Amino acid sequence: MHRELIHLTVNGERYEVAVPPQKLLLDVLREDLGLTGAKRGCDDSSCGACTVLVDGLPVLACAAIASCHQEAQITTVEGLAAGGELTPVQVAYGEAGGSQCGFCTPGFMMTIHALLAQNPNPSDAEIREALSSNLCRCTGYMQIYEAIRLAMKRAQQPAEARS
Amino acid sequence: MSTHSIIGKSIPLTDTPGKVTGLGIYANDIAVPGMLFGKILHSPHAHARIVRIDTSKAEAMPEVKAVATGRDTARPYGVLPIGHDENALAFDRARYIGDNIAAVAATSEEAAERAIELIEVEYEVLTAWTDPLVSMNAEKDWIHENRPHNIEKEYKHEFGNLEEGFAQAAFVREERYVAAEINHAAMEPHSTLAVWEPDGRITVHSSTQVPHYLHRTIADVLELPMSQVRVIKPMVGGGFGGKSEVIPLEVITPVLAKKARRPVKITYTREEVFYAHRGRPITIVDLKMGLTREGKISAVAARVIQDGGAFGGYGPVTVLYSGALLGALYDVRNLRFEGRRVLTNKPACGAMRGHGTVNVRFAFESLLDMLARDAQLDPAEVRRRNLLQAPCITVNGLRVTSYGLPECIEKAVERSGWREKNGKLPYGRGIGIACSHYVSGAANPIIRSNMPHTTVNMKIDRDAAVTVFTGASDIGQGSDTIQVQITAEVLGVRPERIKLVAADTELTPVDLGSYSSRVTFMAGNACLEAAKNMREQIFAAVAKKFGCAPEALEARHEEIFVKNDPAQRMPFDEAVVRAIDFHGTLVARGSYAPPEEARGGKFKGAGVGPSPSYSYGAQTAEVSVDPETGEVTIHRVVAAHDCGKALNPVSVDGQVIGSVYMGLGQAMQEQMEWNEGRLMNPSFLDYKIPTTLETPPIESIIVESEDPEGPFGAKEAGEGSLAAAIPAVANAIYDAVGVRITTLPLSREKILAAIREKRKREQAAGGSKKTGGAA
Amino acid sequence: MSLPALHVVRPKTVDEAVRVLAQHGPQAMILAGGTDLLPNLQMRLYAPQVLVALKEISGLRGARAAKDGALRIGALTTLSELLAEPVVRQKYAVLAKAAATVAGPLQRNMATLGGNLCLETRCRWYNQSHFWRQSLGGCLKKDGTVCHVAPGGKRCWAVWSGDTAPALLALDAEIEIAGPAGERRIPLESLYRNDGMNRIALQAGEILTAVLLPAAKAGWRGVYNKLRLRNSIDYPLAGVAVAMDVDGGGVCRDVRVAISAVNPAPLLVHQAGETLIGKKYSRELIERVAHAAIQRGKPLTTSGSTPVYRREMLELYTRRGLEEVWGGRTHSADRND
Structure with a gap:
């Protein structure tokens, strides 16, 4: 060919x-x-x-x-994880249960990071809309939203408060 | 309150880093040197005799390294020992559109695609049986010669006294419910890589829920000793039952690899996943139920027909589950079940989340809702009046050891605002309730034997790392993490110290697989036993040092100490070294087999349904219905689930929410649409799994009944809540607009038609109760 | 699935693109956003030898005012970019609303306005894999002689499944086309041939380069109602675009209603103007237009759901659209949040 x-x-x-x-x-x-x-x-x-x-x-x-x-x-x-350090969304994903089988996760990771880069404080409705081209068969999406909110919350806290 | 350090904590699933970074490896992510790409030629006919196959042109292509036909897969197999009716490549007959006829392995995917086109097949077309009600009366062209009239299996069970039961009823109803066929639609399409090793062994990496069954089947079809076959399960992108029996590509790929003497990989297209199918069958349920004036269910009679597709598969189990799990949710004393599994010329159905129970539960909970209204009782109250008195053995021989249903109902009612809403919402808005349950693994194995259902080995060496060797298959549900948590809890160490080696038949002991929600319960118990054995060995060494009895010791926070003299303590690492100095590398083993008492009755078919333990759930759904379009908006689902003990609460929530989500997809929009045996929607564009925008807020409530036999009291969490979602929505639609939809999905077209018909009826009768003003 | 072997040409200018297209004739196809074409190619619905990828042509993106006051939107403007244009959201509501319903956000990041106006028609007997279609002996539109929607007929009913086209018809949009014979500007309506086989009237070598929204339509009230099972990803099963110019007294000065996903073309419901212009809000007049919409729309078994239901929703959505722009009543027909 x-x-x-x-x-x-x-x-x-x-x-x-x-x-x-x-x-x-x-x-x-x-x-x-x-x-x-x-x-x-x-x-x-x-x-x-x-x-x-x-x-x-x-x-x-x-x-x-x-x-x-x-x-x-x-x-x-x-x-995403520059230098091997997970991003706040990647960390929160584990804590909140955003991944089950994980097959959709790379796609969601990209959509979520792009969303938060463009709009660091999206509403629940904006999150649902932004994620609506990405299908997940495991989670029912709830814990994905949970993970995003958790990452957003942490991003708004000063760095020292996080550790 | 909890005395546990790691059990009951929501630690992230141990494989999360691989998932969020994309570095986790699924079957189709593996590439090995010299790898060929396989493609399968599928049948364009629903039912045809294969007269002739000519593969010579494909074989002549220089890029083609192997071609296989039915002759190469002549040994039939099937997941049940009683039903070896499948050949990975059709032997003499094609039985559905998409059936596997021939396969090639070539140096590129593109060449393999071209080669497939060059294979010539001559067919003699036979009558295609695509409607189960017609198929079961077929007089000729039976799909399998040894299945007269295309009937795969029939069962009739009767317990108690139906006549008496119905005589006691003040209200009796009988309805027909029909559910459309649905597919698991796991995000990962099936993929298998078979590596022919230079020493004549074969290693197969496959997206499977059941490495052990695959191991047996490959050995059998390839006529190799099991010792020469190795099956490895990489990360699996969801199963839901779709990977819980051997799928044709899992046999075809090793056959090609053996012929080519090279590694071969086949990954299904999404369309091929739909042809491999094994999902939930079209189910026709004729259900009759009696309710006494006091609201007690006095008799239940169910006739169930399942459209099984072209092969038996798990079919006999599916139909038996639909009967057996009429018991063990409520106190039903008089019960009759007639079940029939019919073969048709369509892809085989099989096990799908909530196996066998879901469509019957839709019927049951819908009909119970109607009867509750006949008796002028609150639907939640009717359910409360039919509770079991656990522990108990049900009329059909199921042993119930723990029973959190009362609390589930209470909590769902509480959280949803049921009392304020039931029957009180304005026209167009409604709330519904339903319950469901499921097994925590099957008490009887598919292949009858006295072998444990699962075994876990454990090893600790001088690095004090704990290695757990488990056959259990994590397919995303988190079973690896649960076993890590159990081990860490017992040994009193951090989860990070534990390395889990799983689902590799060369390294890990046999486990029957990830299906029927068996893994936490069974592998969990095996893991618990192994960890306790391991702890005993360590304690023996430490006790010697402290001069105490081993029973006086406790392990926690990376230390071993004397319970009533905590000053006497030793770091875990040191304790391990001491123990190794006695014994050499520490090894331990645990296994699990369900107790004799849990294995059910003795009648034909009694083997399916018994479980060491059952989960329970109650669910409410609140909906709006647009009476002009029939469109349903689900506002909120509250799902209370009794999982015995939440070993990892976030993970339990995820399983419950995911179950509800899948139930809502089936309730509202998913269906495989057939046209004369041809699947009209074999794609993710047309098979409508819900997006974020249709999925309502789903709230999970964990109820912990602490099962006496479950590991730390745990039982299943991953399936039991699915079934209730569907009738909860159907009942909510009734509450909203007063119509009963008895077929799935609960589509807009049907709802709109029902609303109109109701209006017509009411106008003819000259009055209306709950009818909207609009339109 | 992979794409069939072909050449990809990436012209930098419209002239170059036209030249390549003209040179290869029917062997060449235009690639814009790719969300329609590439899945179709994977299904082997076409066998072009050359793809002319327009992506690298500058000047075909974004919206700006043309000399005559019209808003000129480059054909390569993605639907996401279109939705981000304040002037579109503020002045051309029906277009913004329709564009927001196309597939899902990821597809809209790729799909272009020009591509959406040149979509392939769709049919469930056609948008299937090579194997699937072969097992059936093909259909009238591809590789066969029988239409499975209307057996015996010689006409292909594959359905127009775009959302922005009806909105733009309702705005009397024009399009600019570049071709071997130079540029031409035509009403969008005349692009569509209402033939499932041969959907658009682009000549060999021609490219749709821009869409023009007339200044006179700026500020019209507009609404787009779309029937689909899922609120994202899905193509329409029926779509109704309504645009109306209403004076201070509630009199309809001008109106357009266009329907989609029920015929091989997006179609204007011409009776809307005759019925409503110069009139005050009237439920009965709205009913008449809704009725006209279902005279115009001919849903068949090309798509999911049922023709009967789609027809009913066509009528209802027309009514709801007009109620919303004229009577101020809104229905949450399309969104559940």
């Missing part, structure tokens, strides 16, 4: 890979870059498990062609 050399910037690192020009961003991330965090849960762009950030905006990596994203800054779930 015909391949093309493309450049991608993922989690701040520059990659050069030869892939078929039509290859989906999700498949390049998972198969060529070894970033298997983003998941494939459906085949019709309707579950959100593959969510990544493109220039800070959460999008579906299964509905994006990799070769069309060579100029973009791509962030995957692997890029």
Whole structure:
């Protein structure tokens, strides 16, 4: 199959890979870059498990062609915990029960981090709306909201009060 | 109040870091050198004889390294020993659209897809039986020759005296309820990687809830000794029953790997997941119930037909559960059950969360609600008047050891504002209540034997790290964490000290799998026993040093100390070293088998239903119904669940809320839509699992009845609350607009039609009670 | 599932894109946001040799005032960007409301306005995998000769499933099209052919580059009611856009009603104007327009739910839409919070 050399910037690192020009961003991330965090849960762009950030905006990596994203800054779930330290949302997710099977979690992580970056204090209704493209079959979403609220609360407290 | 350090604490699930960072590995995340990609050719016909398969063109492709057909999977299997009726690749006959006909392994997914297209199959089309009521009267083209008239199984059970029971009733009702077929829709599509090892062994990584059954089946179909087969369960992205029996790709992949002598991976598309199915069957329930003037259920008669699809699978168990769990929730003395499992030319149904009980519970709780109104009793009160007096043995032989239902009803009523709302909300708004229960594991194993249902091994070496080897399969429900908590509690150490090795048949002892809500109870008890054994060994060494009896010691906060002389204490690490100096590496073992008394009656079919313990739940739902559209808005669900003892409360809440969520999906919007055996909605766009925007606030209330046999008093939490969600909503809809919907899902179309019909009836009768002004 | 092998061209200018499209003719397809096209390609609904990805063309994003006072919105503006435009939210309510109902927030971050106006028509016998369709021998629209919705018929009823198109029809929007013969500007209404097979009247090599909202429609009251099972992700099962200009005395100065997801095209209900213009609020007149809507809408078994129910909701949503813009009554038909 015909391949093309493309450049991608993922989690701040520059990659050069030869892939078929039509290859989906999700498949390049998972198969060529070894970033298997983003998941494939459906085949019709309707579950959100593959969510990544493109220039800070959460999008579906299964509905994006990799070769069309060579100029973009791509962030995957692997890029969130910079230097290995979990983000407040990642920590709160564990405490509040945000993950059960965890398969949707990478997608939710991206949507939630993008939401809080854009709006640090979203209302409950805004949270529900922002998360409404991401399906979770385990949690019934309640403990995901719980985790977000917990992370928001901590973000509003001064750093020393947290430790 | 609690004397526990770690039990009862909401520690995060131990595998959370892997989940939130994306570094956790699921089956489809694994890639190994030389790996091939497998694809499966599916049948376009619902029922056809396979006359000829020509794979030569596919085989001629240089990228193709193996091709398999039914000849390579000729040994049939099935999850029940009585029902080995499946071939991973159809042997001579295709039995549903999507059935597996042939498979290829190639060097790329794209090449495998092309190769599949090159396989030529000649079919002779047979009559397709797609409607269970027609199928069960079929005179020819039976789906399995040894199942005349396509009837997989039939049971008839009668307990007490039905005639007398109905004679005592002041109110008798009989209704037909029909539930649509639904799918587990776990977020992770099934995936299997089979690695053919150079020494002739095979290692299979698979998204399974049942590594042990998979282990047996692969060995059997590939005709290898079990010792040459290793099954590893990586992280699993949800199961809900959809991965609780062997799924065709789990056999096809190792067959291809064996043929190609190379690693092969197959990952299902979402559509293929729907063809693998094993979800909740179309269920027709004819239910008759009598209620005395005092509100006591005097007799229950249920006739249940389940549309099982093309294979037996768990089917006989599903239908038996639907009868057996008519008992053990309320005090029912006169009970008749007739159950029939019918084969049809559709993907096989199987176990799904709340296995067998959910659709019957929808019928039961709906009909009980009607009878309560006949008797002019508060629906919550009727349920209170039919409580069991636990401990007891039910009329159908189920042993109830702990029973938190009264408290569940009380708490749900309290929290929901039931007394202020029931029957008092304005037209268009309503509240409903329903109860449900479930087993904490099956008391009888599928494969009859005296083997423990689960065993846990434990090891401590000089690093004082505790390694727990468990066969139990964490599929997201958190069972690994529970075993860590139990071990930490008993040994008095921090959870961080414990390393759990799970679900790898080469390293871990046999556990029957994650289904029927058995893991916390059974693996929990095994873990408890192993940890106690381990503690004994450590205490023996410490007692020698302190010159006390081992019984005088306690382990807590990383120390061992003398209970009534706490000044005598020793760090855990030091205690371990002392014990090792006596014995070498410390090893311990625990196992669990349900007690004889829990295993139920002796009649045919009595094996299904008995459990060492039952969970209980009561639930309220508050809804609005738009009388012009039939659209239902659920405002709030309150679910009280008796889990015996919450070993990890956040995790219990998550299980309860998740169960309710799944129940609401089935109640309102999920259904597999069939058209002549063709699934019309095999995708997440068209199979409508609820998004955040349809999911109401769900509040979980934990009730702790402390089961005498559960680990620290615990019993199941992950399934029991599902069933009540559906009738709670159905009953709330009745309270809101006065219509009874008896088929699932409770769709807008049906509700709107029912509202109109009711209005017509009332206009004809010249009066109305609760009818809205609108429209 | 992967995409079929093909070439991806990423032109930097509209001219370049037009050139590539013209050169490859029917072998080329336009890729904008990808949320419709890429799943369809994975299902092998098309077999193009070339995808012309418009993403890198500058100047096709964002909204600004055109010379004639119209609001010109670039076709590559994503639906999220559209929703973030204050002028859209403030002046063109029906568009903002419709755009907010398209799929879910992630899809709206990708989907473009131009793409939403050029969506493929949908049918449950068509939007299925290659295997699924093959097992049935295909359908009229793809690989077959039989329409499973209307067997015996020779017309494809695959349904128009966009939400912004009815809103824009209700605003008398125009579109700019660039092509080998230069630019042209046409009413949006004439883009749609009401044919499930051949849905839009774009010629070979043509690209929809912009949408123009006439200044005269700014400030009209507007509402969009959408029938769907889930409040996110789902395509419409029926949709009704209503826009009205009401004077201080409550008289309808002008009105548009457009329906979606019940025909192979989004359609204006022309009787709305004839019936309502110059009139004061009247329930009976509203009923008449609602009735006209179901004369115009022909829901079939192309979609979920039932044709009967979708037809009823079409009528009800028309009535509710008009009640809301004219009578000031609101219904929470589409949201449960």
